Amino acid sequence: MDMDSIVFWGFNLHAWITIATVLTMFSVLLFTKLRADLVFLGAIAILFVTGVLDAKEAFSGFSSTSVVVIGVLFVVIAGLTHTGVLQWIVKHLLGQPKSYSTAVVRLMLPVAALSSFLSNTTVVALFVGIVKMWSKKLGVSPSKLLIPLSYASGMGGVCTLIGTPPNLIISGLYTDHTGNVMNVLATTIPGLFCLFIGVLSIIAFRRLLPERKAPESAFEATEDYTVELLVPSNNPYVGKKISQAGFDKIRGGRLIEIIHFDEVVSPVPDSEPIFGGDRLVFAGQIDEILDLKKSHGFVNADHHVFTIDEVDKNRQLRTAYVTFGSSLINTTIGHSSFEKDNNMTLVAVARKGKRIDQSPREVVLQAGDTLLFECPPRLSINTERLTSLGFQFFDSPQVPNIGIKTFISTGIMIAMVVLSALDIIPLLQCAFLAAMAMLLFRCCNVEQAMKSINWDILMVFAGSVVLGLAIQKTGIAERLAFGILDVCGTNPIVVMTAICFVGTFITEFISNTAAGAMFFPIMYEAAEKLGYEPYPFLIALMISVSSSFATPIGSPTHMLVYAPGGYRFSDFARIGLLMNIIILAANIFIVNLVYPLTPLQ
Numbered sequence: 001m002d003m004d005s006i007v008f009w010g011f012n013l014h015a016w017i018t019i020a021t022v023l024t025m026f027s028v029l030l031f032t033k034l035r036a037d038l039v040f041l042g043a044i045a046i047l048f049v050t051g052v053l054d055a056k057e058a059f060s061g062f063s064s065t066s067v068v069v070i071g072v073l074f075v076v077i078a079g080l081t082h083t084g085v086l087q088w089i090v091k092h093l094l095g096q097p098k099s100y101s102t103a104v105v106r107l108m109l110p111v112a113a114l115s116s117f118l119s120n121t122t123v124v125a126l127f128v129g130i131v132k133m134w135s136k137k138l139g140v141s142p143s144k145l146l147i148p149l150s151y152a153s154g155m156g157g158v159c160t161l162i163g164t165p166p167n168l169i170i171s172g173l174y175t176d177h178t179g180n181v182m183n184v185l186a187t188t189i190p191g192l193f194c195l196f197i198g199v200l201s202i203i204a205f206r207r208l209l210p211e212r213k214a215p216e217s218a219f220e221a222t223e224d225y226t227v228e229l230l231v232p233s234n235n236p237y238v239g240k241k242i243s244q245a246g247f248d249k250i251r252g253g254r255l256i257e258i259i260h261f262d263e264v265v266s267p268v269p270d271s272e273p274i275f276g277g278d279r280l281v282f283a284g285q286i287d288e289i290l291d292l293k294k295s296h297g298f299v300n301a302d303h304h305v306f307t308i309d310e311v312d313k314n315r316q317l318r319t320a321y322v323t324f325g326s327s328l329i330n331t332t333i334g335h336s337s338f339e340k341d342n343n344m345t346l347v348a349v350a351r352k353g354k355r356i357d358q359s360p361r362e363v364v365l366q367a368g369d370t371l372l373f374e375c376p377p378r379l380s381i382n383t384e385r386l387t388s389l390g391f392q393f394f395d396s397p398q399v400p401n402i403g404i405k406t407f408i409s410t411g412i413m414i415a416m417v418v419l420s421a422l423d424i425i426p427l428l429q430c431a432f433l434a435a436m437a438m439l440l441f442r443c444c445n446v447e448q449a450m451k452s453i454n455w456d457i458l459m460v461f462a463g464s465v466v467l468g469l470a471i472q473k474t475g476i477a478e479r480l481a482f483g484i485l486d487v488c489g490t491n492p493i494v495v496m497t498a499i500c501f502v503g504t505f506i507t508e509f510i511s512n513t514a515a516g517a518m519f520f521p522i523m524y525e526a527a528e529k530l531g532y533e534p535y536p537f538l539i540a541l542m543i544s545v546s547s548s549f550a551t552p553i554g555s556p557t558h559m560l561v562y563a564p565g566g567y568r569f570s571d572f573a574r575i576g577l578l579m580n581i582i583i584l585a586a587n588i589f590i591v592n593l594v595y596p597l598t599p600l601q
Contacts, residue, residue, distance in 0.1 A: 025040070040467075044059075052470055077119055078444040078449050085413075117162060120557050146567075150555065152199075161187065164512070184420040198586075201579060205575055209571075212567060229292060229298040235297050258281075322365050322391065323563070351366065351370070405443050496591075504545070507545045519541055523538060531600050533598040536596070549576035550572055552569060
């Protein structure tokens with residue numbers, strides 16, 4: 001039986017399979033912790049196995065020009081990162097502004113400029129720690145600056161085609177449909193205008209930005225949550241092992257290290273012996289740990305050696321944040337092998353800027369929690385593993401030396417943009433040449449280049465392209481376009497606004513890349529049905545699907561600042577909903593001014 005002959009509510013069976021696949025995929029992304037790349041791969045498999053797409057169509061995303069460009073750009077970004085370009089810019093541009101308004105401008109403009117060419121996530125990850133220290137110098141709560149930081153990265157990303165993946169995906173699909181290539185600076189003027197309006201809006205509505213206590217403020221002095229006790233020489237536990245003395249299970253806390261004269265033992269094995277004169281460092285609920293003085297005959301140590309400002313040379317304290325989607329949410333560190341696997345000891349947990357008055361290893365973790373770990377110096381942690389578990393470390397960043405390679409990598413990046421913008425060399429070729437130049441001039445080595453390529457993200461991008469193809473092939477895009485025209489009439493600006501509004505709303509909950517791929521065929525079909533050239537419609541779409549302001553899950557950069565800023569979920573909605581409306585209006589206005597609607601020939 002021909003699948004296309006079975007029609008229900010205007011859609012054939014292939015269309016309904018596609019609709020069901022899309023809805024299921026988005027539900028899984030929203031409500032489960034499955035990796036996004038696996039979800040997209042599963043969606044591709046369903047569309048292929050059910051016959052919605054043939055083999056060539058199902059795997060077309062992996063050969064898409066825009067996806068290849070994104071992959072090559074990872075190498076270019078690695079060259080810029082490892083030569084210290086971002087750090088140099090941060091050092092010389094922030095300064096010491098005298099007002100909040102000036103601080104917002106000094107922060108948002110450089111971030112937006114960097115995000116126009118680099119990964120938004122990379123830029124924000126670099127700036128988070130800097131902004132937190134900067135805010136202390138300015139006497140401003142970090143929460144007043146971290147949301148503007150994240151917003152600036154998103155608004156800056158839309159200013160060039162290479163600044164954010166949806167721009168590359170949409171421009172690539174446009175080229176596939178029309179044979180015309182978009183200039184790499186096609187979105188620059190509209191993007192800059194929206195950025196200007198966005199900066200003014202942040203300043204004008206700064207009272208809507210929350211003033212939260214920084215999470216690590218709960219860790220200002222470790223004396224508040226660690227206790228150091230001395231073992232007298234005549235103590236009955238001298239000579240016994242930790243497990244024999246019962247210190248492996250302390251009520252309200254945990255033994256995190258033993259100091260045998262000049263030797264520091266941490267983590268402490270159960271078989272570790274106790275000697276007279278040992279200093280035992282406990283972490284947890286102070287009042288319950290102090291009971292050990294009475295029950296075990298310990299005395300206070302002569303001084304407290306475990307401080308946040310002057311940590312013993314044999315260890316260091318590091319702060320980590322639990323991100324959304326972490327596999328450890330709703331679990332406890334004590335019921336996992338996390339500490340043993342990573343050679344780290346959990347010292348304390350804070351939530352919303354306040355230390356949780358509970359044994360840290362028994363705290364049920366939530367997204368946004370701040371964790372303080374005791375680690376060996378120069379800890380060579382498995383960053384990829386910790387990231388996959390949902391932890392983000394921001395302290396002790398390694399800053400590369402600024403030198404001649406800094407200027408070489410900058411020159412390579414500028415040359416790539418200029419050659420592409422002037423249509424001298426196509427963007428894909430420019431990206432390959434820039435990546436090879438980064439390797440040739442040793443701005444990064446081959447290992448760093450390969451590690452910089454995020455294959456998970458590339459899978460999502462490729463899946464998004466295939467998803468958009470399925471939506472168009474099955475007639476869903478055309479039906480939705482006609483439905484929008486039935487509701488909105490034939491006014492092109494009203495139709496453009498309606499689709500952009502829905503796109504802005506959808507991107508609050510799903511990847512902006514997925515939103516761009518999904519709405520491309522709808523916007524393209526709607527423009528053609530109205531009899532207009534789709535180009536300006538698609539420029540407006542690029543900006544709208546990257547205008548995610550109202551939820552912390554709407555953008556990876558929002559999730560990066562969520563915990564460090566001590567935010568609550570509703571904090572983004574307070575100012576974000578208003579920003580969505582303002583930027584949408586600015587978007588529609590400037591796009592129609594710069595790119596007047598042109599009837600199809």
